[in-house]
Amino acid sequence: MIPYKILLDEQDMPRQWYNIQADLPNPIKPALNPQTQKPLTPDDLLPIFPMPLILQEVSTERWIDIPDEILEIYKLWRPSPLHRAYNLEKALQTPARIYYKQEGVSPAGSHKPNTAIAQAYYNKVSGMKRLATETGAGQWGSALSLACSLFGLECTVYMVKVSYHQKPYRRSLIETWGANVIPSPSNLTNSGRKVLEEDPDSMGSLGIAISEAVEDAATREDTNYSLGSVLNHVLLHQTIIGLEAKAQLAKVNEYPDVVVACCGGGSNFGGIAFPFLYDKINGKDIQVIAVEPSACPTLTRGEFTYDYGDLAKLTPLCMMYTLGHDFVPPGIHAGGLRYHGDSPLVSQVVNDNLAEARALNQLGVFEAAMLFTRNEGILPAPESAHAIRGAIDVALECKESGEAKTILFNLSGHGHFDLTAYDDYLAGKLDDYEYPDEAIKKSLAGLPKIEL
Ligand SMILES: *Cc1c(COP(=O)(O)O)cnc(C)c1O
Numbered sequence: 001m002i003p004y005k006i007l008l009d010e011q012d013m014p015r016q017w018y019n020i021q022a023d024l025p026n027p028i029k030p031a032l033n034p035q036t037q038k039p040l041t042p043d044d045l046l047p048i049f050p051m052p053l054i055l056q057e058v059s060t061e062r063w064i065d066i067p068d069e070i071l072e073i074y075k076l077w078r079p080s081p082l083h084r085a086y087n088l089e090k091a092l093q094t095p096a097r098i099y100y101k102q103e104g105v106s107p108a109g110s111h112k113p114n115t116a117i118a119q120a121y122y123n124k125v126s127g128m129k130r131l132a133t134e135t136g137a138g139q140w141g142s143a144l145s146l147a148c149s150l151f152g153l154e155c156t157v158y159m160v161k162v163s164y165h166q167k168p169y170r171r172s173l174i175e176t177w178g179a180n181v182i183p184s185p186s187n188l189t190n191s192g193r194k195v196l197e198e199d200p201d202s203m204g205s206l207g208i209a210i211s212e213a214v215e216d217a218a219t220r221e222d223t224n225y226s227l228g229s230v231l232n233h234v235l236l237h238q239t240i241i242g243l244e245a246k247a248q249l250a251k252v253n254e255y256p257d258v259v260v261a262c263c264g265g266g267s268n269f270g271g272i273a274f275p276f277l278y279d280k281i282n283g284k285d286i287q288v289i290a291v292e293p294s295a296c297p298t299l300t301r302g303e304f305t306y307d308y309g310d311l312a313k314l315t316p317l318c319m320m321y322t323l324g325h326d327f328v329p330p331g332i333h334a335g336g337l338r339y340h341g342d343s344p345l346v347s348q349v350v351n352d353n354l355a356e357a358r359a360l361n362q363l364g365v366f367e368a369a370m371l372f373t374r375n376e377g378i379l380p381a382p383e384s385a386h387a388i389r390g391a392i393d394v395a396l397e398c399k400e401s402g403e404a405k406t407i408l409f410n411l412s413g414h415g416h417f418d419l420t421a422y423d424d425y426l427a428g429k430l431d432d433y434e435y436p437d438e439a440i441k442k443s444l445a446g447l448p449k450i451e452l
Contacts, residue, residue, distance in 0.1 A: 004086060006099075006248040008079035014243040015066055017236045020274040020345060022062035023281050026352055028232075028344045029319035029452075034308060037450060040316050048217045048225040050126035053119065056233040064236065066118075073117050073150055077106045078240065082248035083411075087375040089395070096398035097254070098391060100411045101245045101272060104378065108173075110413030111268045112143035112228055115237035119226050120147035130154035130223040132216040134184065134209030137163055137335030138170025139381075139413065140228030145179035155179035156223075158186065158212045161204035163335070170417050184209040191215050191312065205328075206339070207311030214314055229265025230309065230318075230343045238271025245408060246275055256286060256408040258394050262386035263290040263299065263357070264336045266343030268412040274345075277354055288355040290346065291390035293365070295433040296329040298322065298342045299350050299357035301440055306450040307341055317448065320347040323435075324443030330433050333362070333421035334382040340443075358390060361432040365389045366425040369415070381413035382421050 021027065030039040042054045049057075056064065066074075085098040103111035123131060131153055135141030141157040148155035157179050164171055164183040174181050184204045185192040191211035195202050202208070217225035227234065242259075249255060259276050261269035269290045280286050292299055299321050307322040309315035320341045323329075327340040349355045369385035371392070372378070380388060391409040398405050415422065424430050 002084050002252045004084055006082040006084070006251055008244060008248055010075050010079070012247065013071065013074065013079050014240055014247070015071065016063040017066060018239040018243060018275050018278060019059055019062055019064055019236055020277060021060045021232065023278055024348060025281065026348065028348045031344070032306060032317040032450070034313055034316055037317065048214060050122050050128065050224060052122040052126065053233045056236055057231060066240070067121060070118050070121050074114075074240070079244045080105050080241070082245055083376070085376055088372060091371060091375045092392065092395050092399065094395040094399045095402060095404040096395040097404065097406045098395055099249065099254070099256070099406070099408045101241055101408070102378070103241060103268065103410065103412050104381070104414035108139065108142040108146050109416060110139050110143065110381065111238060111241060111271060111410070112140055113146060114240055114271065115228065115234045115267065116143035116147035116226070117150070118237040120144070120151040120153055123224050123226070124151045124153060128153065128222065128224045130156065130220070131226045132156045132158070132213040132223055133226045133228070134158045134160070134206060134213045135163070135174070136160050136206045136209070136338070138167050138174065138417065139336060141174045141179065141181065142170060142177070143228065144226055145174045145177035149178045156216060157181050158184040158209040160184055160206060160209050161202070167417065184212050186212060188212070189215045205311065210310045211312045211314050229267040230339070230341070232345055234267050235270035235274065235343055235345050238267045239274050241268065241271040241410060242273060242275035245272060249408070254406055257405040258287045258289065258407045260289045260291060260387050260390040260394065260407065260409040262337060262383050262412060263292050263342065263346065264383060265339050266346035268410050270343060270346055272408070272410040273355060277349060280354060289390050289394070290350065290355055290357045291386040292357060292359050293334055293337050293386060294359040294361050295435060296323070296338050297359040297435060298340065299347070300359040301435070303444055303447065304347060304351050305447060305452070307447055309341060317450065318344050320344045321350065322447070323440060324446050326446050327443040333418065333424070333430070334365070334386060336381070336383040337386065360386055360389050361434070362430055363432050366430060368392050378411065379415045380411060381415045382418050384410070384412045387412065
């Protein structure tokens with residue numbers, strides 16, 4: 001009998017990350033300097049990133065050693081458990097076998113510390129004293145604050161003002177780990193002051209907060225910038241999720257037919273999926289599904305082209321699926337899935353049909369979250385609930401067809417700080433939202449014109 005939880009010993013934790021850039025049938029196109037529109041050079045990035053991370057960003061080495069200092073800290077919660085969802089299977093009456101990787105056991109409650117720890121480490125060994133970043137819902141700010149406290153770095157988090165006021169407990173958590181939280185827009189940066197001059201009551205946005213954090217890092221010798229998703233090195237660090245899952249499934253003689261994860265900037269999806277895509281590129285037959293909200297349908301309705309990462313056009317141009325850098329998604333509760341663009345690596349594998357994307361509505365997603373929490377006990381983050389819905393849909397297809405597929409999904413985080421969302425769902429206050437074609441056309445019309 002396969003146990004409820006498949007555990008790895010600490011000494012069996014993977015000691016290398018997997019870099020999918022070594023195996024892509026079509027390599028990703030280089031990021032471009034936003035001013036010159038020429039491919040980025042390491043010198044363009046050095047004011048805000050340490051050299052080891054810049055090298056990882058462009059590396060095509062298949063396996064990259066995880067430094068011992070990072071492995072030691074990973075051991076605080078890793079290897080994370082792989083669960084067999086027996087109760088959920090029973091509730092669905094499906095012949096499918098469902099497994100989920102539990103990334104909610106990290107101190108910050110999500111997969112984000114996997115890269116936060118690595119980024120803090122490489123900045124520390126490169127002589128940095130301080131990191132600056134932005135946070136929307138607060139998950140990334142929590143993860144980086146934790147990582148900085150473990151490596152003795154100072155940390156400043158520009159938190160989108162509306163979340164700063166709406167999510168006071170995320171802010172407390174960030175402050176408890178020692179970071180300085182600044183509501184954005186602030187009067188501490190030129191970008192913040194400019195916004196406040198035009199609109200003193202601005203509640204901020206992720207785009208503005210990114211501009212403030214990048215400016216902070218670029219103008220101080222002792223400070224670098226840190227990003228929680230999208231970039232190649234972030235997805236690299238997250239592959240520990242899929243590598244562990246593979247080892248755990250092997251322990252019970254299993255291999256997934258279907259791998260499912262939610263997709264915002266793409267880091268938890270890349271993290272669980274890329275080690276399996278390595279096998280798919282080498283001939284294995286696996287279905288890999290990225291699930292996004294229909295309120296922010298980047299992969300399913302966006303364009304695969306060069307675009308800026310932020311509204312102010314300060315970030316490099318990346319070749320990715322995008323809804324346009326001035327796309328403003330509605331305020332759905334899965335705050336981590338509201339980015340207008342996507343990881344270039346994830347975009348490439350979707351464009352090459354190695355993975356498929358599905359867009360799901362919020363009510364069905366919360367229904368799935370309720371079924372999951374009432375059977376498996378764990379309260380999922382609204383983001384992770386998209387993966388749960390995706391996995392349940394496959395399990396229900398199996399019930400129709402009688403196939404006993406093996407399904408693996410990533411439970412990217414718990415929802416203990418998202419209870420407002422559950423309150424609203426239970427009170428019947430949530431609506432489905434399908435982004436209108438007209439609005440998407442309008443934001444796509446603002447894409448930069450780059451010769452492909
Ligand atoms: C941030 C976050 C996400 C979305 O980000 P990705 O980079 O797409 O993984 C998903 N789930 C949780 C719990 C998060 O905190």
